[in-house]
Structures are given as structure tokens and as C-alpha cells.
Amino acid sequence: MxxxxxxxxxxxxxxxxxxxxxxxxxxxxxxxDLSSLAMSAVGILILLVIFGLGYAISGDEVTAVYTKYDVDAGLSKLVGGSLIMMYLLTGVALVGIVYTEISKIVK
The missing domain is CATH 1.20.5 (Single alpha-helices involved in coiled-coils or other helix-helix interfaces)
Structure with missing residues (x-):
């Protein structure tokens, strides 16, 4: 060694x-402080709901390229759901940034 x-x-x-x-x-x-623990649980629950929405929307197509890397329909749906969740959270973050900047200008 x-x-x-x-x-x-x-x-x-x-x-x-x-x-x-x-x-x-x-x-x-x-x-x-149990209220902070409850707020963390609410945040995790919201993330799970957003992932569930993305998972429900995503497709389960498997192309020839996917089968080359041993990707089945379940994994394809999981990856699709994760990507849709990322897109939704990115959109929410961008809207929040724009809202914050506009509210700073108005004040």
C-alpha cells in the first residue's frame, strides 16, 4: 500500500x-425549533409533488441509442421526470429573480 x-x-x-x-x-x-423542521418537511413535500408532476408528464420512449446503454422504459421515465422537474424549478427561479428586480426598481 x-x-x-x-x-x-x-x-x-x-x-x-x-x-x-x-x-x-x-x-x-x-x-x-420544531416549526423549522415542519417547514423543511413542507419544502421536501413540495419538491416531491413537483417531481411527481414531472414524472406523470414525462414519456417512456426507448430508442436504439437508449438500449445501447441499457436504459429501459422505467429509467427513461425517471430521467424525463427529473429533467421536467429541473425545467420547472429553473422557470420558478427565473420568475422569482425577475420579480425581485422589478420590485426593487419600483420601490
Whole structure:
């Protein structure tokens, strides 16, 4: 085992610790204020609804290129739903940016 292997293992351990800290510490802080935890749950629920809308709209076509990469109808629909969700959220963000800038100009 050379230095590169040891460094990679060390970096994997540090990434794992950072991941656990990024998940556990906000949960500990959220338990102090349950309203913030409820608002987070509402945000996650809204994202799930938007994904469900995108998933329902997306098609499940499988072309020859897709079969080359072992993509079946379910995966095609999942990717399509994710892309539609991204398009919807990008549109909402752009409308929010434009609204914010216009409201700053009006004030």
C-alpha cells in the first residue's frame, strides 16, 4: 500500500465524517425549533409533488441509442421526470429573480 492509497482512504473517511455532520447537526438544531423542521418537511413535500408532476408528464420512449446503454422504459421515465422537474424549478427561479428586480426598481 503506497501513499496514494492511504491518502484516498483518508479522504473517503473525511468525506464520510463531513456527510454525517452535514446530516446530523442540522437535525439536532432543528429539534430545538420544531416549526423549522415542519417547514423543511413542507419544502421536501413540495419538491416531491413537483417531481411527481414531472414524472406523470414525462414519456417512456426507448430508442436504439437508449438500449445501447441499457436504459429501459422505467429509467427513461425517471430521467424525463427529473429533467421536467429541473425545467420547472429553473422557470420558478427565473420568475422569482425577475420579480425581485422589478420590485426593487419600483420601490
Amino acid at each position: 503506497d501513499f496514494i492509497d492511504i491518502a484516498l482512504i483518508g479522504s473517503y473517511i473525511l468525506v464520510g465524517i463531513a456527510l454525517l455532520a452535514a446530516i446530523i447537526l442540522p437535525l439536532i438544531n432543528a429539534l430545538d
